[in-house]
Amino acid sequence: MVWATVAMDMVGFGILLPVLPLYAEDFGASPATAAALVAVFSAAQMLAAPLWGRLSDRIGRRTVLVAALVGSCLGSLVTGLAGALWVLFAGRIVDGFSGSSYAVGQAAVADLAEPEDRPRLLGLLAAAFGVGFVAGPLIGSIAALGSRELPFFVAAALAGANAVMALVRLPGGRPAASDTPSPAPTANRIALWGSAGLVVRRLALLSLVSMIGFAGFEATFALLVERRFEAVGDPTVYGLFAAMGVLMVLVQTRVVGPANARLGSRPALRAALASVAAGMVVLSFGGGWAGLAVALVLLVVGQGVFGPTLSNATVETVGTGGRGAALGLQQGAGALGRIIGPLLAGVLMDLRGVGAPYLVAAALAVVAIALVPVTGEPVAGDQA
Numbered sequence: 010m011v012w013a014t015v016a017m018d019m020v021g022f023g024i025l026l027p028v029l030p031l032y033a034e035d036f037g038a039s040p041a042t043a044a045a046l047v048a049v050f051s052a053a054q055m056l057a058a059p060l061w062g063r064l065s066d067r068i069g070r071r072t073v074l075v076a077a078l079v080g081s082c083l084g085s086l087v088t089g090l091a092g093a094l095w096v097l098f099a100g101r102i103v104d105g106f107s108g109s110s111y112a113v114g115q116a117a118v119a120d121l122a123e124p125e126d127r128p129r130l131l132g133l134l135a136a137a138f139g140v141g142f143v144a145g146p147l148i149g150s151i152a153a154l155g156s157r158e159l160p161f162f163v164a165a166a167l168a169g170a171n172a173v174m175a176l177v178r179l180p181g182g183r184p185a186a187s188d189t190p191s192p193a194p195t196a197n198r199i200a201l202w203g204s205a206g207l208v209v210r211r212l213a214l215l216s217l218v219s220m221i222g223f224a225g226f227e228a229t230f231a232l233l234v235e236r237r238f239e240a241v242g243d244p245t246v247y248g249l250f251a252a253m254g255v256l257m258v259l260v261q262t263r264v265v266g267p268a269n270a271r272l273g274s275r276p277a278l279r280a281a282l283a284s285v286a287a288g289m290v291v292l293s294f295g296g297g298w299a300g301l302a303v304a305l306v307l308l309v310v311g312q313g314v315f316g317p318t319l320s321n322a323t324v325e326t327v328g329t330g331g332r333g334a335a336l337g338l339q340q341g342a343g344a345l346g347r348i349i350g351p352l353l354a355g356v357l358m359d360l361r362g363v364g365a366p367y368l369v370a371a372a373l374a375v376v377a378i379a380l381v382p383v384t385g386e387p388v389a390g391d392q393a
Contacts, residue, residue, distance in 0.1 A: 014074055015114040016137035017171040021081060021164035023145015024152070025088070027250045030231050032157055036094040040232055044355030047228040049098055051347030053105030058344055062112050062337020070117040070333075071175065078172035080107020082165050089161030105344075111137075112340035116333040119324045128274070128321045132265030135317040136258045143254035150247035208326045208382050209335050213342035216319060219282060219377040220346025222289060222370025223312055225354030229366055236363050237295060253309050260313030268314055274322040277314060278381045284311030286374035293367035311374075322382075 030043040038046065065073040084104025091097040114137075118130050149160040231246045238245075268277045288307030291300055320336060327335045354366035 014078075014171060014175045015111055015134060016140045017167060017174075018078060018081060018111075019137045019140060020145045020148065021085060021167045021171075023140075023143070023250065023254065024149040024160045024164045024167075025085065025145075026227065027146050027231055027246050028149060028153060028157065028160060030228065031235075031246075033094070033097065035157065036091075036097060038094060039355075039359070040229070041352070041355035041359055042094075043232075044225075044228045044351035046098060046101055047224070047351040048348040050101040050105035051224070051344040051351075053102045055341045055344035055348065057106045058112055058340040059334065059337040062116065062333040062335075062340070064333075065113045065116060065337075066331065066333035070113050070120075073113050075172050075176050077107045077113070078168050078175060080104065082168035082172060083107075085161050085165035085168060089158045089165065112336040113333065115320050115324075115336050119320075119332050119336075124325075125270075127324060128269035128317065129266030131317040131320050131324075132261040135265070135313070135320075136261040140254065140258060143251050143258065146247035146250040146254070150244050153244075153247070209323060209338065211380060211382055212319060212323050212326070213338050215278075215377055215380045216339050217342040217346045218373055218380060219285070219315065220343040221350040221353065222367075222373040223285065223308075224347040224350030225357075225366045225370055226289070226292070226308065226350075228351035229354045229358055232358065233292075233363055237301075238298075249305075253305055256306065256309045257313045260310050261317060264310070265314055265317050269318055269321060274318050274325065275381050275383070277318045278322065279378050281311045281313075281315035281318060282374045282378045282381075284308075285315065286371045286378075287311075289367040289371035289374060293364035293371070295364065 026047075029046060030038075030040070033043040033046045061073050061077065081104050084100050084102075084107060087100030087103055088097060089100075091100055111134075114134055115131060118134050119127060148163060152160040152163045230249075234246055234249065268280070272280065284307050288304045288309075288311060291307065292304035294300065296303070320339065323335050323339050324332055350370075353369065357365040357369060
């Protein structure tokens, strides 16, 4: 049920993301302003995610998940009703402040999973993103036939229904499947400031650096396709996002577990980032539809392995009582990357051309490889 809740939330995100930059252009936004619209969502998420993570350690995962889904419903509704650019920004801020479902869902899965099965189950949860990129764009492309605002209303309705189902069907227990309160303040201090906290913060920095490049790709991809392939429209953009989603699901359900079992989490992170770097380089140089296909495969495979593997490496580093805090910190760092990435990519596309954001993203992926902790750095396991 946790998987279904997160998957439905990602479907709503998948409905919005492909058309959001183009929707912003209807209000007179430049590419940089359209990218900023994506960034403000992440700014709100950056501030809120660590707080929601700590709160879920204290009061349980269900309450926080339901609150997040209600907020997403309201944010999507405001976005669809926007009559001015500033209202559009307000809607994305509300939605971003509520964007904690994934980190809390990861903590809930980690609470219940055996260590050897954790990468596979986190990969399955991460596949919710892929489901969002498959079902979301398909639903959005149909809704967009009515109007460009209709997909946002559909996303609001899905989030509202999801909140009701989560309230009714998710178990109400506390973290770590316990019926007793977790020692959250102590656990959080261990997770963030103890000996293992050095590795937690380094993994959070890794999340930040890697997300800057990938978020810039997400925010500008529709604009790239529009400029390189002039005959395409919104349905083609939706279709490309859906294709990426199908591949993402396959990678996260079939590749993540074996890759972690064979390589270990930290070598798997390096391999995934190398694939992302290669994909960004290919994307920057074009190559027509064939080049686009190669680039997207490399990007999706790399990012598909990277996300759940990073979460697994974080969970390996902290005890059960601090998982929400550590994963919230990781999500907050990633959200900061989602602020910087779209802004940087939008400016680079404006000033240096279509391929510039992706060359910078490739360089950032190489930097991220150097940030992966080496084998033998402290791991707290479940001792916190």
